[in-house]
Amino acid sequence: MPRQLDLTALRSFAAVADAGGVTRAASQLNLTQSAVSMQLKRLEETLGLSLLDRSARTIALTAQGEQLLAYARRLLALNDEAWGRLTHPAFEGTLDFGVPHDIIFPHVPVVLQRFAAEYPRVKLQLHSLYTSGLKDMLARGDMDLILTTEATVDAGGETLRREPLVWVGAPGGQAWRARPLRFASCAHCVFKRPALDAMEAAGIPWEFAVDSISTAAIDATVAADLAVSVQLESAVPARCEAIRHCGALPQLPDHRVNMYIAPGPRAVLAERLAGFLRQSYGVAESLAAE
Structure with missing residues (x-):
């Protein structure tokens, strides 16, 4: 059965490596020196490896410790990214997304599913209406992001496909x-x-x-x-x-499939949805053919 690395212990380990000692790492982590030392010991026991060379006056990493440090930084960065994305106040609330009925398939369902998985605290409201109606709603502030079908693209719009x-x-x-x-x-x-x-x-x-x-x-x-x-x-x-x-x-x-994002407090979140739409439509490939 696979073992799991303790992220708290990994954070202490990375802090010790960066600070060059347990005392300074404990201060940075707002922990006691003994708590950090216990986490390091538990991590070594879990892996069955010696991660720190304690024979010198200053703490140095063993070869295995250097290897683990690279993994630890990646794991901690991914953990912090996920935590920030799922708990940041900018990534919650309601997002109004408008699409003409005839271009809902095949891209929109896939994008909706992906967005819901990555931003579970956001209620993504899909509205289906004709292009001119959606543009009117965007202008009134009733939409955060819309897709349209048009012969040209207006100022502020972005063509996803032609x-x-x-x-x-x-x-x-x-x-x-x-x-x-x-x-x-x-x-x-x-x-x-x-x-x-x-x-x-x-x-x-x-x-x-x-x-x-x-x-x-x-x-x-x-x-x-x-x-x-x-x-x-x-x-x-x-x-x-x-x-x-x-x-x-x-x-x-x-004709073009265009995308418009409304300015305002939800623009950051709408831009995340826009990124998924660009990927789904393959913007680089489609525009290269123009």
Whole structure:
């Protein structure tokens, strides 16, 4: 059965090594000299090794002691980091995080799980709304961090990914061949205007099949092969697919997944969440392709 090192004893050991003696180490640790000596003895007995060379006038480390000191410093630093992160008052409370419904998957659930594990004292509140609504809430101070889908990025924003819009239909569907082209879209969707402009420019007659605030209604209509919609390439809904139209439908512009952090007392905590989002989206790789 594996043995466990006593962090308190390791802290005393590291203090003795740094201070060059038990007396000064005891003063730094606010302990008695005998308490520090007992911790050192217990640590040596646990390991079955001599860690200090007591033959000289000043205390020196043995070869085994030098090796343990490197581990001790790493273990203590990790312990102190974890303790500070989990107990620091900046890392508690509520954080409001807004995301458009169509980009919640696949990145957001993974980020939420990781954030909850690392900051268990923070209540992370997820809000799903369209981009313009989220930006309004951020401006009012009702959001701490938001993701958006936009053609450009505003001042203070950061692009996490840039990718094309695609036409979306039912798997193996034929609705995209019909004229007028039946089109389904959310009332506030930022992708609606680019899609309509593209159809107008290409001379494709169209009509609304669904213009609703219900994304479920839109996805169901498209999955039933009664209409087409547009979506980011990475966010095609389940039971739908990107249409392989071989140029029969017009090219759509690229859009961005942007991130905005509100200033204020929770900005430090929001930045921790932002770091997880950057890692999940692979910012360096995606922006290098621009």
